[in-house]
Amino acid sequence: MTQAVTEAAxxxxxxxxxxxxxxxxxxxxxxxVFTALTGLVCAPEPLHPVLAAIAVLCIAVGAGAAGAxxxxxxxxxxxxxxxxxxxxVAAGRVSKNDALAFGGVLSAFSVMLMGMAANWLAAGLLxxxxxxxxxxxxxxxxxxxxxxxxxxxxxxxxxxxxxWAAASGHLDLNAWLMFLIxxxxxxxxxxxxxLYTTEDYAKAxxxxxxxxxGAKSTRLQILLYSLVMVxxxxxxxxxxxxxTLYAGVSIVGGLGxxxxxxxxxxxxxxxxxxxxxxxxxxxKAETKAARNLFAFSILYLFSLFAALLFEHGLTKxxx
Amino acid sequence: MTFDNDPQADAxxxxxxxxxxxxxxxxxxxxxxxxxxxxRLGGSKxxxxxxxxxxxxxxxxxxxxx
Numbered sequence: 001m002t003q004a005v006t007e008a009a010x011x012x013x014x015x016x017x018x019x020x021x022x023x024x025x026x027x028x029x030x031x032x033v034f035t036a037l038t039g040l041v042c043a044p045e046p047l048h049p050v051l052a053a054i055a056v057l058c059i060a061v062g063a064g065a066a067g068a069x070x071x072x073x074x075x076x077x078x079x080x081x082x083x084x085x086x087x088x089v090a091a092g093r094v095s096k097n098d099a100l101a102f103g104g105v106l107s108a109f110s111v112m113l114m115g116m117a118a119n120w121l122a123a124g125l126l127x128x129x130x131x132x133x134x135x136x137x138x139x140x141x142x143x144x145x146x147x148x149x150x151x152x153x154x155x156x157x158x159x160x161x162x163x164w165a166a167a168s169g170h171l172d173l174n175a176w177l178m179f180l181i182x183x184x185x186x187x188x189x190x191x192x193x194x195l196y197t198t199e200d201y202a203k204a205x206x207x208x209x210x211x212x213x214g215a216k217s218t219r220l221q222i223l224l225y226s227l228v229m230v231x232x233x234x235x236x237x238x239x240x241x242x243x244t245l246y247a248g249v250s251i252v253g254g255l256g257x258x259x260x261x262x263x264x265x266x267x268x269x270x271x272x273x274x275x276x277x278x279x280x281x282x283x284k285a286e287t288k289a290a291r292n293l294f295a296f297s298i299l300y301l302f303s304l305f306a307a308l309l310f311e312h313g314l315t316k317x318x319x
Numbered sequence: 320m321t322f323d324n325d326p327q328a329d330a331x332x333x334x335x336x337x338x339x340x341x342x343x344x345x346x347x348x349x350x351x352x353x354x355x356x357x358x359r360l361g362g363s364k365x366x367x368x369x370x371x372x373x374x375x376x377x378x379x380x381x382x383x384x385x
Contacts, residue, residue: 013330017340050358054351109348117355 011092019088023071023099024064024106031301032063032159038305039163039178042241042312047118047167054117055166059159062110062126066155068103069134072096074142080204083197103134118166125165129158143205146212149194153186154179160305174241177232178308184229185301188222188261192294195219195270196287215270222293226261230254233304246307253300260296264289 036059040052047055071078071089078090088094094102107130115123137152145151157179164175194201194208195218201208209218234250236242242250267289 014333016333016336020337020340048358050354054355057351113348113351113355116352116359 012095012098015088015093015098019093020068020102022088023068023094023102024061025067025071026064028067029060029064031298032156033060034302034309035178035182035305036060036159036163038309038312039160039175040167041163041316042160042174042178042308043164043167045168046316051117052167055114055122055163058110058114058117059126059162059166061106062114062130063159065103065106065110066130066133068099068106069130070138072099072103073134073138075099077204077206081197081200083200107134114162114166119169121169121171122162122166125158125162129155129162132158143207146207146209148206149190149208150187153183153190156186157182174236174239177236177239177241178305181229181233181236181304182301184225184232185297187225188229188257189294189297189301191218191222192264192290192297195264195290198270210270215268218270219265219267223261223265226258230258236308242308243311245311246304249303249307253303256296257293257300260289260293264293 033056037056040047040055071087074084075087075089075096078084078087084090089096089099107127111123111127111130114126133152133155137148137155141148141152160178160182161171161175164178165171191209194210195215198208198210198215202211209221213221230250231254233254234247237247237250267286269287269290271286
């Protein structure tokens with residue numbers, strides 16, 4: 001026992017800045033930064049470029065802080081899953097308390113700076129997002145309901161709203177429309193991933209939809225959410241948020257999304273648990289449809305927001 | 320005398336790297352607060368003094384005292 005504690009202490013003593021950077025979930029952060037920047041650029045009132053850059057930095061750091069708090073709380077669960085067992089807390093390279101302190105301090109700094117650089121509405125929304133993800137999603141929802149990702153998806157949908165609020169100081173329909181697109185996109189995206197990592201989630205005792213309701217029900221719900229999400233993603237064309245380029249991307253991308261969701265519904269993805277340690281990321285015929293939708297969903301969301309960013313960025317650059 | 324695989328020396332190096340990262344983050348925070356202050360104050364440059372319409376500096380009172 002004493003030896004185990006000493007070994008753990010030795011491991012954390014060797015933690016470098018890179019381990020702390022990993023706590024910020026840099027890959028998630030990149031999508032957060034991109035959507036937040038889009039919200040900021042699409043807002044009708046411009047923000048001073050320097051303050052805008054600081055606001056985006058605050059959103060990135062705030063999202064990272066929420067990720068660090070999540071990893072601190074979920075260390076034991078992460079250690080049970082192949083996808084997450086290499087994370088700094090799960091692997092024992094950073095202690096739970098250090099991760100909590102790191103996430104807490106960064107949360108406070110990012111909210112404070114956001115209030116100073118932009119306004120306190122944006123700062124309040126950033127604080128709400130951090131608490132929502134780190135406490136409500138991680139501690140309350142994740143282990144209790146298969147709808148965890150549906151309700152918890154709001155945390156990932158807030159960044160463009162925060163960006164919009166940072167620039168304009170208020171919120172309107174278009175800001176909430178961007179929120180709604182990401183909110184409805186999250187379940188098909190996350191459940192497609194869960195369909196080929198079901199075994200992992202079951203081992204960790206997390207009631208993700210394929211674990212709790214089975215693969216067949218999950219595939220149907222992915223299709224239903226996609227059928228709602230794709231028309232909602234076209235709505236910005238009618239509210240004036242999206243232009244011709246956005247219309248093209250949302251229609252063509254939406255049709256592609258629906259085709260892949262339909263193919264997944266017809267497939268047997270997730271029906272048979274994958275066997276063996278090496279099987280998690282091997283491409284197997286029965287999970288190919290789920291993997292295709294997961295990969296395409298990232299490209300789809302990126303394309304939608306890239307189109308908005310391009311159109312509004314160009315309009316403002318030419319004005 | 321230290322060896323390449325001395326755990327104590329590795330731990331000290333790691334601690335130094337963490338300390339430098341914290342120092343860098345704190346400096347960045349101070350710089351950002353300074354930049355925000357400068358940009359925000361830059362938006363409220365002192366404008367030319369405009370005399371009130373009434374009182375000693377008003378155009379009417381100035382015309383009364385050539």
